[in-house]
Amino acid sequence: MTRKSGDHAMKAVRFHEYGGIDVLRVEEVERPVPGPGQVLVEVRAAGIQPGEAHIREGGLHRRWPATFPSGQGTDLAGVVVELGPEVRGFAVGDEVLGFTHDRASHAEFVAVDDVRLTPRPAGLSWDVAGSLQVAGATAWACVFAVDLGPSDTVVVSGAAGGVGSLAVQLARRHGATVIGLASEPNHAWLKEHGVIPVEYGDGVADRIREASGGTVDAFIDTFGTGYVDLAVELGVRPQRINTIRDWGTAAKVGAQTAGESTASCAAVLGELARLVARGELEVTIARAYPLAQVQDAFRELEQRHTHGKIVLRP
Numbered sequence: 001m002t003r004k005s006g007d008h009a010m011k012a013v014r015f016h017e018y019g020g021i022d023v024l025r026v027e028e029v030e031r032p033v034p035g036p037g038q039v040l041v042e043v044r045a046a047g048i049q050p051g052e053a054h055i056r057e058g059g060l061h062r063r064w065p066a067t068f069p070s071g072q073g074t075d076l077a078g079v080v081v082e083l084g085p086e087v088r089g090f091a092v093g094d095e096v097l098g099f100t101h102d103r104a105s106h107a108e109f110v111a112v113d114d115v116r117l118t119p120r121p122a123g124l125s126w127d128v129a130g131s132l133q134v135a136g137a138t139a140w141a142c143v144f145a146v147d148l149g150p151s152d153t154v155v156v157s158g159a160a161g162g163v164g165s166l167a168v169q170l171a172r173r174h175g176a177t178v179i180g181l182a183s184e185p186n187h188a189w190l191k192e193h194g195v196i197p198v199e200y201g202d203g204v205a206d207r208i209r210e211a212s213g214g215t216v217d218a219f220i221d222t223f224g225t226g227y228v229d230l231a232v233e234l235g236v237r238p239q240r241i242n243t244i245r246d247w248g249t250a251a252k253v254g255a256q257t258a259g260e261s262t263a264s265c266a267a268v269l270g271e272l273a274r275l276v277a278r279g280e281l282e283v284t285i286a287r288a289y290p291l292a293q294v295q296d297a298f299r300e301l302e303q304r305h306t307h308g309k310i311v312l313r314p
Contacts, residue, residue: 011314012107013294014069018058021295021302027069032104032111034084041096041112043314045130045288046105047075049162053302055103066103073105073312074260076112077120077129087114095120097129097273098266106294108314118270121277128276128283131162131309135283136272137263138222138244139166143174145242145258146218150175153212155231158223159195160186160307163244167220168195169281176218179211186307193282205233221246228255284308 010031015023034040052072054060077097080090090096098117104110120129142163148154154171158164159180171178172194180195181204187197198207208216217240219231224245231241232253241255250257275281286308289297294312301310 010108011291012104013072013291013312015056015066015072016069018056018061018066020057021298023056024294024298026292026294029107031109034082034087034111036085037087037114038084038111039080039087039090039096039114039117040082040084041076041078041098041110041117042081043076043078043105043108043110043130044126045077046073046107046312046314047131047134047162048106048294048297048301048310048312049074049134050301050304051134053298071103071106073103073107073110074099074101075131075133076100076105076110077126077132078110081109084111090114090117097124097132098269099133099264106291106312106314108291116266118266118273121273124273124277125285127285127288127309127311127313129273131285131311132272132276132283133264133269134260135162135166135309137265137268138163138260139170140268140272141258141260141262142167142220142222142242142244143170144263145256146220146240148174148176148218152217153177153179153215154218154220155179155181155198155208155212155216155234156195156220156222157181157200157227158221159190159197161222161304162306162309164220164222165189165284165308166281167222169193171220173280177212179208179216181208181223183305189284189307205230208234218242228253231255286310288313 080094096117160182180190181200190197221227221243228249238254288311291314
């Protein structure tokens with residue numbers, strides 16, 4: 001008799017209350033059984049996100065409440081090891097990348113809807129594949145929201161972060177002139193990717209005006225904390241400002257808040273994966289941690305100075 005996957009245990013990240021990094025635990029839990037239209041993926045890599053830290057702290061309880069004990073994790077890449085009923089397009093042994101909205105990918109195994117998976121292209125590393133969805137879909141949505149073209153100048157805050165580093169590259173693919181706000185150690189990377197680097201901090205408005213020649217057409221805010229107001233100060237129309245963090249100010253001025261959910265589908269993820277595999281889009285992996293070191297991974301993430309993605313390897 002074949003044992004169902006749920007008869008086995010696995011390791012997964014859990015937290016039982018809102019709090020700091022110390023509430024994160026790696027626990028032994030029941031391995032999920034894939035339902036109709038789902039596959040069971042053995043996870044090889046899973047990215048971590050700033051939003052997961054805010055959820056864990058309770059800061060997004062009204063928007064995205066947690067049910068305890070809570071898992072976490074959206075991004076994933078791995079190998080299909082079991083099929084549920086009515087699965088289409090995938091077989092056991094397939095290498096895939098995708099996403100779950102069940103806060104479940106920071107684990108050794110995850111059950112995923114088949115419509116949220118796409119094949120892993122040849123040449124795409126596990127670390128990149130497993131950290132592409134949230135940052136990639138968010139960057140894609142940001143660039144689409146501000147409607148960039150070759151005559152536009154766009155400013156991107158947090159330009160060297162997980163989302164920002166992809167947003168600046170996608171904006172350049174639209175032909176726009178891109179000004180990237182980042183600390184000085186990241187300026188060389190931005191220049192290599194055709195982006196005009198500008199140091200953030202006091203006096204940033206004047207530095208942007210100088211770099212742009214006085215005209216800024218669009219603003220993508222991936223960082224929060226005053227950048228929507230800065231965009232308005234620079235004369236950007238609210239319809240061409242997009243923030244993924246400062247929702248309150250966006251509501252006041254009429255700016256956009258397109259994010260990951262706006263472009264969250266396998267078709268967009270598959271296109272992003274193909275661009276990376278062909279060398280047309282670069283995803284920087286800052287560091288990979290074993291699942292058991294999830295606290296250390298978030299400790300680095302929450303310093304908010306990382307260039308690129310941080311990945312867990314179950």
